[in-house]
Amino acid sequence: MSSSKKGFWAIAVILLILVIDQIIKIKVKTSMALFDNISITEWFNIRFIENSGMAMGIEITSKLFLSVFRIIAIVAIAYYICQLIKRKFKLSYILFVSMVFAGAAGNIVDSIFYGIIFSESTPAQIAVLFPPEGGYGAWLHGKVVDMFYFPFFSFTWPSWIPFLGGSEFEFFRYIFNFADASISVGAVVLMLFYRKDFSLSFENKKDSED
Numbered sequence: 234m235s236s237s238k239k240g241f242w243a244i245a246v247i248l249l250i251l252v253i254d255q256i257i258k259i260k261v262k263t264s265m266a267l268f269d270n271i272s273i274t275e276w277f278n279i280r281f282i283e284n285s286g287m288a289m290g291i292e293i294t295s296k297l298f299l300s301v302f303r304i305i306a307i308v309a310i311a312y313y314i315c316q317l318i319k320r321k322f323k324l325s326y327i328l329f330v331s332m333v334f335a336g337a338a339g340n341i342v343d344s345i346f347y348g349i350i351f352s353e354s355t356p357a358q359i360a361v362l363f364p365p366e367g368g369y370g371a372w373l374h375g376k377v378v379d380m381f382y383f384p385f386f387s388f389t390w391p392s393w394i395p396f397l398g399g400s401e402f403e404f405f406r407y408i409f410n411f412a413d414a415s416i417s418v419g420a421v422v423l424m425l426f427y428r429k430d431f432s433l434s435f436e437n438k439k440d441s442e443d
Contacts, residue, residue: 250335254411258378267354283376300344300373332419339412347375
């Protein structure tokens with residue numbers, strides 16, 4: 234397959250993931266109050282939360298630093314994808330790297346723009362898109378919208394277990410979005426099936442076969 238076709242498919246995958254991710258987030262943001270929960274099944278819920286940290290709501294440092302770090306990261310991944318296409322790597326490898334890029338880009342869209350274009354979500358009010366009075370934050374200070382919640386099962390640890398006894402355990406307790414899922418799926422597949430391609434991508438190899 235030619236490099237131009239590989240580039241086309243990489244862009245198509247990235248745009249598809251970005252569009253789906255933003256449609257879901259905007260729909261949730263403009264139709265649910267913060268912490269609202271819609272039970273689809275016993276183990277699948279749509280629960281609206283926002284976070285200013287990393288994937289799965291992990292907090293690490295200041296919002297501005299995190300937003301800038303994300304921008305630098307997606308620029309680096311974009312350059313990496315361009316190099317993979319130029320060096321004629323496998324289309325499948327390029328597409329899974331593109332999934333990671335698209336997921337990271339999807340969350341940076343929230344960080345860059347959501348504070349400007351949305352009013353604040355609270356447990357008592359639903360956010361408005363493009364509110365007349367302006368958004369709830371500044372550029373690069375938007376909160377990432379999460380909604381997918383899969384509490385497959387839970388139990389209470391026996392009281393005789395040190396440190397954990399009597400506490401609740403829930404699997405899977407994290408709430409995430411479509412962009413997070415794209416990053417996770419892409420990264421896991423790359424680690425399991427494309428470690429050789431990853432190593433080759435940092436060597437001075439001219440071509441990789443389709």
